[in-house]
Amino acid sequence: MTTPTRYEPRIDLEEISALDMHVHVEQDDHGCLSLSDDLMDASAAYFKSSDNRTPTVDDLAERYREHGMAAVVFTVDAATATGQPALSSEEIAERCAVHSDVLIPFGSVDPHRGADAVAQARRLVTDHGVRGFKFHPSLQAFAPNDPAFSPLWEALEELGVPALFHTGQNGIGAGLPGGRGIKLRYSQPLLLDDVAADHPGLTVILAHPSVPWQGEAISMATHKANVYIDLSGWSPKYFPAELVRAAGGMLKRKVLFGSDYPLISPERWISDAEGLGWKPEVMPGILKGNAAKVLGLA
Numbered sequence: 153m154t155t156p157t158r159y160e161p162r163i164d165l166e167e168i169s170a171l172d173m174h175v176h177v178e179q180d181d182h183g184c185l186s187l188s189d190d191l192m193d194a195s196a197a198y199f200k201s202s203d204n205r206t207p208t209v210d211d212l213a214e215r216y217r218e219h220g221m222a223a224v225v226f227t228v229d230a231a232t233a234t235g236q237p238a239l240s241s242e243e244i245a246e247r248c249a250v251h252s253d254v255l256i257p258f259g260s261v262d263p264h265r266g267a268d269a270v271a272q273a274r275r276l277v278t279d280h281g282v283r284g285f286k287f288h289p290s291l292q293a294f295a296p297n298d299p300a301f302s303p304l305w306e307a308l309e310e311l312g313v314p315a316l317f318h319t320g321q322n323g324i325g326a327g328l329p330g331g332r333g334i335k336l337r338y339s340q341p342l343l344l345d346d347v348a349a350d351h352p353g354l355t356v357i358l359a360h361p362s363v364p365w366q367g368e369a370i371s372m373a374t375h376k377a378n379v380y381i382d383l384s385g386w387s388p389k390y391f392p393a394e395l396v397r398a399a400g401g402m403l404k405r406k407v408l409f410g411s412d413y414p415l416i417s418p419e420r421w422i423s424d425a426e427g428l429g430w431k432p433e434v435m436p437g438i439l440k441g442n443a444a445k446v447l448g449l450a
Contacts, residue, residue: 156249159257159281163222163449168254170439171447172216172223172418174316174359174384174410177244179206207414209244213251221418224410224447226258226286226316233293238262241272245280256447258284258316263294263301270307277311283447288318289338296338297346305351314355314446316382317344319369320362323385323415341368348376355446359410360385366392373406374398380446383438384410388425399438400430408443 163171207215209225216223225248229238241259248257259276261269276282285308289296296305296317308315319341322334341362348356357380362369372379383391383399391399399407409425411418422439430438444450 156252157246158279159245159249159252159283161256161283161449162252163254163256165440165444165450168220168222168440170221170409170418170422171443171449172221172384172411172413173357173382173408173443175212175216175223175225175413176415177207177209177212177225177227177239178414179208179239181208181210181243181247209247209251209255212413213247213255216418217251217254219419222254222256223413223418224256224258224284224316224443227260228286228288228291229260229262230288230292232262232264233291241276241282242280245276245282249281256284257282258286260286261304263287263292263296263304266300267303270303273304273307274311277313282313284314284316286316288324289343290318290322290334290336291324292338293335294338295343297343302350305347305354309351309354312353314357315347316357316359318360319344319358320360320365341365341372344379345372345376348372348379352376352378354378355380357382357408357446360412361391361395363392366395370394370398370403373403380406380408380442382408382410384412384421385416387416388421388428391428396428396430400428400434404434405437405442407438408446409439 212223212225227239227244231238245257248255259282261272263269319339322336341358344356355378358369359382369381373381411421
């Protein structure tokens, strides 16, 4: 039997209990890691993570299959800003093709590479089948509303795939002198309001509770049909009260379950979310239905 190399989803929505929108591939099949040792250690300490901190695609497939869930998985290409060689989004997509019953690959490109990044993004979608892209403005050291990056957003809009952006506080570099040079201001949600306004055909997903700018994220998701919020990176019991109210009410169709695994386990996230007081009819959309629509699976 030929091993598939181009990703095509085979996820049965009836068979999974949740679709995790935010899962990190931290190690490739060659033993290379996504972050330098000091940044990896700092993030692990910040999140007090006790699970496997450096999962491969195969590790993630085994874990999510065992728990009856599916997951969007990705790396972050921050080579220009950090000097750390990026894991291959092409290889991630190829491994996800083998596990397409439980995994969905997002690509990552380094925005500082200009036209080369645009060309790579196009190849990742057309040749490898990736279903979206992950960006981390603070780690990648770029302001997403800078006109220099507009060609990249135009390409993703044309390709019809969503863009997921880290927003708010950052566990990477936390506790290190100067935060290891990582600047939080690049992850202010309102910078992405320009992107969403100028590219109305591009689905923009704001990752994480956007502390200290939570109100901005809620306002954007309320105002713009193409803006969503993924609820990853925090245990729900620590969510800002305004986010809990919005997610259970006016934004119940605009918020998406995400764990930020391996930093937070999906089981812990779901267990803690059950204590927030959301109405029972809200949870299925947050855990699976909203994401399925955003990803074109439903």
